[in-house]
Amino acid sequence: MLSERLTQYSVLTEEKLGKLLSESDLAPILKESMAYSVFSGGKRIRPALCMAACELCGGAPEDALLAACALEMIHTYSLIHDDLPAMDNDDMRRGKPSNHKAFGEANAILAGDGLQSLAFYALSLCPHTDALAAISKGAFEMVMGQSLDVNSGGDETLLRQLQDYKTGALFRAAVTSGAACANATKEQREALIRFADAYGMLFQITDDILDFEGEASVLGKSVGKDAKEGKTTFVTVYGLEQAKEYAKGYAHEAREAVLEVGGDGAFFTELISYTLTRKS
Amino acid sequence: MLSERLTQYSVLTEEKLGKLLSESDLAPILKESMAYSVFSGGKRIRPALCMAACELCGGAPEDALLAACALEMIHTYSLIHDDLPAMDNDDMRRGKPSNHKAFGEANAILAGDGLQSLAFYALSLCPHTDALAAISKGAFEMVMGQSLDVNSGGDETLLRQLQDYKTGALFRAAVTSGAACANATKEQREALIRFADAYGMLFQITDDILDFEGEASVLGKSVGKDAKEGKTTFVTVYGLEQAKEYAKGYAHEAREAVLEVGGDGAFFTELISYTLTRKS
Numbered sequence: 001m002l003s004e005r006l007t008q009y010s011v012l013t014e015e016k017l018g019k020l021l022s023e024s025d026l027a028p029i030l031k032e033s034m035a036y037s038v039f040s041g042g043k044r045i046r047p048a049l050c051m052a053a054c055e056l057c058g059g060a061p062e063d064a065l066l067a068a069c070a071l072e073m074i075h076t077y078s079l080i081h082d083d084l085p086a087m088d089n090d091d092m093r094r095g096k097p098s099n100h101k102a103f104g105e106a107n108a109i110l111a112g113d114g115l116q117s118l119a120f121y122a123l124s125l126c127p128h129t130d131a132l133a134a135i136s137k138g139a140f141e142m143v144m145g146q147s148l149d150v151n152s153g154g155d156e157t158l159l160r161q162l163q164d165y166k167t168g169a170l171f172r173a174a175v176t177s178g179a180a181c182a183n184a185t186k187e188q189r190e191a192l193i194r195f196a197d198a199y200g201m202l203f204q205i206t207d208d209i210l211d212f213e214g215e216a217s218v219l220g221k222s223v224g225k226d227a228k229e230g231k232t233t234f235v236t237v238y239g240l241e242q243a244k245e246y247a248k249g250y251a252h253e254a255r256e257a258v259l260e261v262g263g264d265g266a267f268f269t270e271l272i273s274y275t276l277t278r279k280s
Numbered sequence: 281m282l283s284e285r286l287t288q289y290s291v292l293t294e295e296k297l298g299k300l301l302s303e304s305d306l307a308p309i310l311k312e313s314m315a316y317s318v319f320s321g322g323k324r325i326r327p328a329l330c331m332a333a334c335e336l337c338g339g340a341p342e343d344a345l346l347a348a349c350a351l352e353m354i355h356t357y358s359l360i361h362d363d364l365p366a367m368d369n370d371d372m373r374r375g376k377p378s379n380h381k382a383f384g385e386a387n388a389i390l391a392g393d394g395l396q397s398l399a400f401y402a403l404s405l406c407p408h409t410d411a412l413a414a415i416s417k418g419a420f421e422m423v424m425g426q427s428l429d430v431n432s433g434g435d436e437t438l439l440r441q442l443q444d445y446k447t448g449a450l451f452r453a454a455v456t457s458g459a460a461c462a463n464a465t466k467e468q469r470e471a472l473i474r475f476a477d478a479y480g481m482l483f484q485i486t487d488d489i490l491d492f493e494g495e496a497s498v499l500g501k502s503v504g505k506d507a508k509e510g511k512t513t514f515v516t517v518y519g520l521e522q523a524k525e526y527a528k529g530y531a532h533e534a535r536e537a538v539l540e541v542g543g544d545g546a547f548f549t550e551l552i553s554y555t556l557t558r559k560s
Contacts, residue, residue, distance in 0.1 A: 023420065026441075030427035079394060086385030105366030105429045109389070110423055113396065115360060117420035118399045124413040133404040140303065140397035143390055147310035150386045161306075192327065 002270035009068070010050040012061060014039070017071050018216040020122055024114065033103040033111040034118075037076050040094045045203075046071040046170055050178035052267045053192055059182030066126035067135060067177040074139050075170060077115035080108055082146070130180035138173025141165045154232040160201075163234075167207075168200030188261050195257035195268065200249040202275055206242055208233035210280070212240065251276045282550035289328040289348070292341060294319070296349050300402050304394065313383040313391040314398070317356050320374045325483075326351040326450055330458035332547045333472055339462030346406035347415060347457040350399035354419050355450060355533070357395035360388055410460035418453025421445045434512040440481075443514075447487075448480030471540035475548065478533035481557055485527045488513035490560065492520065531556045 008087035009136070017038055047068035054064035083090040083098035084105060091101050100108035123132045143167025151160045175192040184192075212235040234243045254272050258265035297318055304311040327348035332420045334344035363370040363378040364385060371381050380388035396419070403412045425445025432438045455472040464472075492515040532553045538545040 024424060027424035027427045027445075029431045030424055077393075081389055084389065086389060086445060107362065107427070109361055109366060110427050110430065112356075113392070114420060114423040114427070116393065116396050117416060117423055120403075120412070121416040121420050123400075124409070124416045129404070129409060132400070136397060136401035136404045140394060140401050143394040143397055144310055146305035146309045147387070147390050149393070150390065151309045165307075 001266060002274060005052065005267050006044070006048055009051045009061060010044045011045055012065055012263035013047040013068055013072060014053070016065050016167070017072065020069055020073075020118060023118060023121065029103070029107060030110060030114055031097060033107045034076075034115055035094075035217040036102060037080050037099050037111060038073065038115070039097065042072070042076070042094070044072060046075050046174045048271075049171060049174040049196075049199075050181075052271075053175040053178030053184075054182045056192075056261055056263050056265060056268070057179050057182035057184035057188050058263075059178075063128075064131075064178045064181035066122045067128070067131040067181055068121045068174075070126075070131075070135055071138075071170060071174050071177070073115040074142070076134070077119070078142060078146070080112040080115070084108060087146075087150070126181070128177075128181045128183075131177035134176040134180060135173045138169040141169035145169065152232070156232055156237050159234070159237060161234055163204045164197070164200065167204045168197055170227075171200040171203070172196040191257050191260035194260070195254050198250045198253035198257060199272065199275070202247055202254060202272065205234045205247045205250065206275055206278055208235045209240065209243055209247070210278070247276055281546060282554060285332065285547050286324070286328055289331045289341060290324045292331070292345055293327040293348055293352060296345050297352065300349055300353075300398060301402065303398060309383070309387060310394055311389060313379060313387045313535075314356075314395055316382055317360050317379050317391065318353065318395070320376065321409070322352070322356070322374070324352060326355050326454045328551075329451060329454040329476075329479075331507050332551075333458030333464075334462045336472075336541055336543050336545060336548070337459045337462035337464035337468050338543075341486040343402075343408075344411075344458045344461035346402045347408070347411040348454075350402045350406075350411075350415055351418075351450060351454050351457070353395040353399040353402070354415070354422070356424055357392040357399075358422060360392040360395070364388060367430070405460070405548035408461045408463075411457035411498060412454040414460060415453045417482065417489075418449040420448035425449065432512070436512055436517050439512055439514070440518060443484045444477070444480065447484045448477055451480040451483070452476040468541050470538050474540070475534050478530045479555070482527055482530040482534060482552065485514045485523055485530065486555055486558055488515045489520065489527070490521055490558070491515075511516075527556060 021031060021035055024034060046208060050068040050071055051061040051064045055061055079093060080099040082088050083093055084100055090098050092098060099111055123135060145162050148158055148162040149166060152162060172193055175196045176189055179189045179192050251272050255269055258268040301311060301315055304314060330348040330351055331341040331344045335341055359373060360379040362368050363373055364380055370378050372378060379391055403415060422445060425442050428438055428442040429446060432442060452473055455476045456469055459469045459472050514526065531552050535549055538548040
């Protein structure tokens with residue numbers, strides 16, 4: 001059920017993203033570099049949340065398709081810029097060379113810039129103007145989170161706020177823009193924001209746990225990559241067991257919020273369970 | 281008259297930009313780095329064109345203020361990213377250290393990204409949805425122009441198309457978004473696009489001439505900076521005298537287009553004359 005819905009949303013998203021990228025036909029290298037990262041096997045979680053929120057509030061997935069594509073382009077641009085040498089300096093992303101390794105830094109900067117512009121161009125075609133408000137706010141909060149991260153110096157007291165912006169903001173944008181495309185009620189939107197807040201934390205904490213356990217298993221010892229690199233994560237701050245407890249708590253909060261939205265929330269509850277126990 | 285109107289528009293723009301930047305209060309270094317470049321003595325030509333187009337089509341300058349601020353933030357982000365080491369690698373901008381020299385590369389990338397997001401957040405507050413369409417298209421075309429520039433290898437046949445995207449796109453976005461904020465007629469919008477196309481070329485060619493003459497006078501010889509650096513400009517391709525002839529021709533085209541819009545076009549005709557004979 002979950003995987004069927006994810007596939008359905010993903011097929012819709014990929015087709016529309018291809019059409020939107022054709023806006024760059026006259027700048028072939030820009031198009032190629034944007035497409036390289038947009039079509040690189042991402043899980044399309046944000047578009048799925050957007051379209052599922054739209055369905056949960058009584059709309060069709062297609063009603064939220066432009067918003068969904070905008071979210072995925074914004075997420076992708078952030079990954080391209082994050083990987084740059086001046087930021088995280090990552091040579092690989094999703095099993096292949098990162099954008100700047102494949103196209104050079106100048107093209108990677110422009111691929112990111114272009115994807116953000118194209119995301120808002122897509123929203124200019126969307127008749128639900130509240131989707132623009134939700135997504136532009138989320139995109140800006142995401143940059144605030146990045147800035148706090150870059151400049152925090154590992155300050156533990158900033159961890160939750162920073163992750164709430166870095167990861168939570170686009171999840172909030174996903175469900176609120178999806179709800180906007182279904183003309184959802186104020187109560188539905190508020191419950192979806194509560195879901196996104198909790199789900200965003202669940203997603204980030206399980207990501208931290210995976211990073212820690214993945215690297216620890218490779219190294220055959222109990223210290224993961226993040227601890228090694230001096231990064232501040234939920235695992236380095238609270239320890240593995242406590243981080244797992246927090247994940248369970250946020251999963252519970254997220255499920256409660258879905259119930260408050262009303263309607264058939266099976267997609268959301270299955271996604272929560274999947275995320276809590278995910279292996280990648 | 282021209283300078284009074286420019287000052288009036290500039291005062292409105294600066295005040296509103298300050299309010300919009302306060303959205304980043306919770307990420308102080310992001311705010312500081314964005315403000316550093318936004319308030320660095322730019323001429324605010326794009327906001328002025330936007331508000332003047334709105335007035336020419338019967339609106340008040342304030343009707344176009346959010347669009348005007350969005351344009352200035354997009355222009356500023358493009359300058360920050362252009363100056364990066366991987367792009368033009370400029371250490372100075374408007375007489376002071378460029379953004380990455382002042383805040384480091386990571387913060388400069390984020391300042392640019394944040395300004396683009398904040399521009400579209402500003403547009404989410406603007407009730408004239410056509411302004412979003414115009415500005416998102418212009419922002420994307422600008423990136424296409426940058427990409428063509430980065431990858432053209434100085435190909436002379438690409439010069440006009442490249443400059444039309446790089447410089448012309450935001451001028452088109454300025455006048456069409458301003459017109460949208462005044463609910464202008466289709467005929468007015470089309471004439472304003474013809475103005476922007478010609479004015480954009482005038483602006484770029486006079487910019488190339490200034491760069492050439494400025495550097496040539498410093499060096500005391502007839503080869504300017506762009507020729508020295510192997511850049512392809514209107515002066516390096518057509519020579520100084522022919523470039524000046526082209527500038528006059530575009531100034532004429534721009535004036536004709538303003539007449540077609542109707543109304544009191546004094547601001548525009550004075551701006552055209554000023555740009556044709558500008559010394560900076």
